[in-house]
Amino acid sequence: MEMSCGLLEMSFRHFGDELNDMVSTLGDQLSCSECPYKGEKAKNLGLHIALVHGKLDFFLKNKSLVQRKRKQYMSQPKKLNIGPRCPVCDLTFTKSQNRDHVAWHFIDELRDFVQSFDDPQKCWKCDYRSEKMDNLVKHVALGHSKLDELLQDHDLVNEKRSRIMAKPRRIAIGPICPICDVKDPAREHVARHFSDELLAIVNEYPDPCACLDCEYKGDKPKTLSIHVGLVHAKLDLFLQNQSLVQSKRQYFHAKPKKLSIGPVCPVCDVKFTKTQNRDHVSWHYIDELRAIGK
Numbered sequence: 001m002e003m004s005c006g007l008l009e010m011s012f013r014h015f016g017d018e019l020n021d022m023v024s025t026l027g028d029q030l031s032c033s034e035c036p037y038k039g040e041k042a043k044n045l046g047l048h049i050a051l052v053h054g055k056l057d058f059f060l061k062n063k064s065l066v067q068r069k070r071k072q073y074m075s076q077p078k079k080l081n082i083g084p085r086c087p088v089c090d091l092t093f094t095k096s097q098n099r100d101h102v103a104w105h106f107i108d109e110l111r112d113f114v115q116s117f118d119d120p121q122k123c124w125k126c127d128y129r130s131e132k133m134d135n136l137v138k139h140v141a142l143g144h145s146k147l148d149e150l151l152q153d154h155d156l157v158n159e160k161r162s163r164i165m166a167k168p169r170r171i172a173i174g175p176i177c178p179i180c181d182v183k184d185p186a187r188e189h190v191a192r193h194f195s196d197e198l199l200a201i202v203n204e205y206p207d208p209c210a211c212l213d214c215e216y217k218g219d220k221p222k223t224l225s226i227h228v229g230l231v232h233a234k235l236d237l238f239l240q241n242q243s244l245v246q247s248k249r250q251y252f253h254a255k256p257k258k259l260s261i262g263p264v265c266p267v268c269d270v271k272f273t274k275t276q277n278r279d280h281v282s283w284h285y286i287d288e289l290r291a292i293g294k
Contacts, residue, residue, distance in 0.1 A: 014069050015059045016126065019046035022055065042127065080148050087157060089164045103141040105160050106150045110137040113146060168236040178239065179248045191229040193248050194238045198225035201234060 023030070023042045030039040034053050039045030050056040059065055082098045085091065088105040103110065114120055114136050122129045123136065125144050130136045141147040151157060177185040179193040191198065199221060202208045208221040213232050218224035229235040238244055261277045264270070267284040282289065 015050065015056065016046070018059060018065075019050055019055065020127070022046070022049060079145055080151055082151075087151065088160045099142055099147060100138070102151070103138065103147050105164075106141070106147065106156075107134075107137065109150055109156075110141050110146060114140060168233045168240055170233060171236045171239045178245055180252050187230055187235065188226060190239075191226055191235045193252070194229065194235060195222070195225065197238055197244075198229045198234060201225065202228060 020042065023046050026033060026045070030042060030045045032038070032045065032048060032053070034049075037045075037048050037052070039048060082102055084098070086098070086102055086105070088102065091101065111133060114133060117124050120133065121131055121136065123139060123144070128136070128139050128143070130139070173185055173187060173190055176183060177190055177193075179190065182189065202221050202224045205212055205224075209218045209224050211217070211224060211227060211232070213228075216224070216227050216231070218227060229238075261281055263272065263277070265272065265277070265281055265284075267281065270280065272280055
């Protein structure tokens with residue numbers, strides 16, 4: 001029976017272990033024992049031996065081997081059609097990014113699986129290697145259907161989904177800061193209005209510079225507090241608390257407004273640059289300021 005090149009190569013992949021065993025007997029030169037062909041890598045030589053020298057046909061005639069391979073294949077998790085929305089967080093995405101995105105929801109399970117390998121830098125099923133764990137995780141999840149296996153665990157998917165859905169939704173800030181009315185505020189600007197609340201959260205952590213929800217580490221607690229506010233939606237949680245927002249807003253607007261001093265001191269008429277003016281003027285009120293500080 002003749003096969004197209006595509007079918008031949010697909011069939012070859014089912015007998016990768018047997019062909020790899022054959023290639024390993026040929027030494028490191030990756031040279032074919034039956035012709036002058038040399039492969040750039042073991043996979044190329046295996047494909048050559050299978051298709052050019054009839055080893056694939058040899059395997060296909062072995063009915064017990066074919067049945068064993070078929071049983072192995074049928075027991076593997078089938079590649080699922082994920083569709084246009086993430087089954088965990090409902091994110092709408094393009095077809096090209098969907099499986100990558102979904103895999104990251106199962107990063108803990110995938111990392112645990114990779115760490116169980118005899119060699120945690122080498123795939124347990126093929127020759128793929130990577131010094132970076134997350135590269136191997138992605139390979140295992142997408143290349144060997146580990147993601148599909150996890151997606152078929154409906155209890156696990158529902159647990160992940162419940163955890164995601166329990167998190168506060170990202171709130172659109174709008175064109176004006178809800179606290180100080182500054183125009184076109186960045187989210188980091190708004191987060192700084194809640195710096196006390198955010199710092200209180202991270203100061204409860206075992207390490208106030210290390211995030212509990214990811215691998216991020218800040219150089220100081222204040223840096224981590226902004227990360228927690230923006231990346232892990234603590235800011236959105238605070239913004240949903242209308243009484244807290246109103247309290248922050250009232251406190252801000254009750255403060256005296258920052259005055260523009262100008263190029264001349266209003267007390268002694270000395271001329272100064274813009275960068276030094278407030279420092280200079282404050283020294284005229286040093287007694288009053290010290291009294292406030294007592």
